[in-house]
Amino acid sequence: MGKTLFEKIWESHIVVEKQNNPSLIYIDRHLVHEVTSPQAFEGLRMNNRKVRRPDLTIATMDHNVPTTDRSLPMLDEISSVQIKTLEKNCKDFGIKLFGINSPNQGIVHVIGPQLGITLPGSTIVCGDSHTSTHGAFGALALGIGTSDVEHVLASQTMWLEKPKPFEIRVEGKRKNSHAVTAKDIVLSIIKNIGTGGGTGTVIEYRGEGITDLSMEQRMTICNMSIEAGARAGLIAPDEKTFDYLRDREYTPKNYESLVDSWKDHLKTDSDAQFEKEFTLHIDEIAPQVSWGTNPGMTCNVSDSIPSPDEFSKGDSNQKRGAEKALEYMDLKPGTLIEDIKIDRVFIGSCTNARLEDLIEASKVIKGQKISPNVQAMVVPGSQMVKKQAEDMGLDKIFIDANFEWREAGCSMCLGMNPDILSPGERCASTSNRNFEGRQGTGGRTHLVSPVMAAAAAIHGHFVDVRKMDLN
Ligand SMILES: CC(C)[C@H](C(=O)O)[C@@H](O)C(=O)O
Numbered sequence: 001m002g003k004t005l006f007e008k009i010w011e012s013h014i015v016v017e018k019q020n021n022p023s024l025i026y027i028d029r030h031l032v033h034e035v036t037s038p039q040a041f042e043g044l045r046m047n048n049r050k051v052r053r054p055d056l057t058i059a060t061m062d063h064n065v066p067t068t069d070r071s072l073p074m075l076d077e078i079s080s081v082q083i084k085t086l087e088k089n090c091k092d093f094g095i096k097l098f099g100i101n102s103p104n105q106g107i108v109h110v111i112g113p114q115l116g117i118t119l120p121g122s123t124i125v126c127g128d129s130h131t132s133t134h135g136a137f138g139a140l141a142l143g144i145g146t147s148d149v150e151h152v153l154a155s156q157t158m159w160l161e162k163p164k165p166f167e168i169r170v171e172g173k174r175k176n177s178h179a180v181t182a183k184d185i186v187l188s189i190i191k192n193i194g195t196g197g198g199t200g201t202v203i204e205y206r207g208e209g210i211t212d213l214s215m216e217q218r219m220t221i222c223n224m225s226i227e228a229g230a231r232a233g234l235i236a237p238d239e240k241t242f243d244y245l246r247d248r249e250y251t252p253k254n255y256e257s258l259v260d261s262w263k264d265h266l267k268t269d270s271d272a273q274f275e276k277e278f279t280l281h282i283d284e285i286a287p288q289v290s291w292g293t294n295p296g297m298t299c300n301v302s303d304s305i306p307s308p309d310e311f312s313k314g315d316s317n318q319k320r321g322a323e324k325a326l327e328y329m330d331l332k333p334g335t336l337i338e339d340i341k342i343d344r345v346f347i348g349s350c351t352n353a354r355l356e357d358l359i360e361a362s363k364v365i366k367g368q369k370i371s372p373n374v375q376a377m378v379v380p381g382s383q384m385v386k387k388q389a390e391d392m393g394l395d396k397i398f399i400d401a402n403f404e405w406r407e408a409g410c411s412m413c414l415g416m417n418p419d420i421l422s423p424g425e426r427c428a429s430t431s432n433r434n435f436e437g438r439q440g441t442g443g444r445t446h447l448v449s450p451v452m453a454a455a456a457a458i459h460g461h462f463v464d465v466r467k468m469d470l471n
């Protein structure tokens with residue numbers, strides 16, 4: 001029987017295989033950030049251990065960094081300690097760090113691919129759930145906890161229970177690709193399979209609706225695999241993948257021979273079996289807006305807020321969850337999504353703060369002003385994205401429209417730095433999580449695509465971007 005792409009990568013990385021028990025897997029790249037690494041380094045110190053492969057370990061700081069002027073002293077005490085600790089740990093253990101003033105600094109999942117550190121067929125881990133992003137390159141990319149971070153630092157291996165392969169197909173050609181984006185595809189998938197739909201699996205995204213996407217759009221899809229409960233998400237590499245990684249700063253010297261070896265091997269065999277399957281047709285997908293407190297609580301922009309009965313389809317836990325979510329979000333069933341007014345707009349995060357995202361959002365913004373009731377900001381995913389955007393004049397478009405234009409980092413994706421919502425504020429956000437308090441205590445998050453966020457900033461409420469001329 002043939003093998004899935006996931007099984008091929010898995011098998012080529014086994015160090016010790018155990019049936020019905022975790023196997024020991026070799027790790028090709030270990031990405032490190034300031035939040036989940038301090039205890040891991042402390043553990044190494046206590047046991048008098050070194051980092052086994054500092055050359056395969058790369059660090060950056062993203063969660064705690066301020067996104068305002070970095071020449072000023074950092075006011076947030078906790079953030080400042082996290083950042084200094086990572087600097088010291090990288091120095092002590094000989095690890096390459098893209099620090100706060102590096103031109104390569106940025107959200108770890110944005111810089112990995114941009115620098116050519118993320119490679120097809122490799123195993124990549126990071127103490128961060130959205131490591132799944134790197135799966136867009138046909139890598140097995142896993143988020144891990146702090147104790148595993150320590151294990152990987154010490155041994156370059158990790159014990160892992162073998163996940164099951166899950167095929168998600170998106171069929172058909174997009175007719176309205178400026179309005180129906182990768183974010184809408186992945187939110188639609190999660191809406192359909194649920195936030196637990198991918199539990200225990202590695203999702204492989206397939207079909208024309210996926211292969212048609214650019215690399216940056218594929219990253220948006222894989223990024224949110226974790227919000228469907230999956231261990232990872234991946235997409236088989238193709239010419240777009242190989243072209244994207246060619247000539248990046250850390251692309252290996254023998255790249256062309258690597259590409260030759262990847263071409264035939266890194267794909268699912270035609271007779272391979274998946275444990276689970278789900279198919280969606282691209283024509284069924286509209287721009288999405290989340291209305292609740294998990295990414296599965298999402299509907300079409302042209303719809304109204306569902307009643308808890310309608311949403312839960314008879315499941316009493318789901319019904320209670322929806323009631324609680326609506327209360328937290330201060331929303332009533334039957335309210336049209338387009339009638340929901342917003343206070344803030346956040347264009348950022350490892351889901352949607354790459355160059356293409358900013359280009360698409362800027363097309364909506366160009367020559368307009370944001371609503372006087374809205375405060376809006378753009379936080380590029382990396383300093384490199386920021387510079388590329390500035391070279392194209394995108395910063396000017398956003399600033400002229402009254403957006404704030406910030407330095408790179410996780411920013412308001414989660415409240416671990418000064419960028420937070422005030423209690424009760426409602427935000428159209430291009431990030432990936434809408435949990436209670438995620439963007440600040442009492443803050444209300446609606447997950448949307450960059451074009452939907454940009455349009456909401458202009459109008460002060462959600463609008464259906466399919467009605468706009470976005471070309
Ligand atoms: C802080 C970090 C551990 C966390 C994660 O694992 O994803 C964060 O990045 C998030 O998005 O919630």
Ligand code: SF4
Binds near residue numbers: 349350351410413432
């Ligand atoms: S941008 Fe958000 S989701 Fe991505 S790593 Fe940072 S906090 Fe996590």
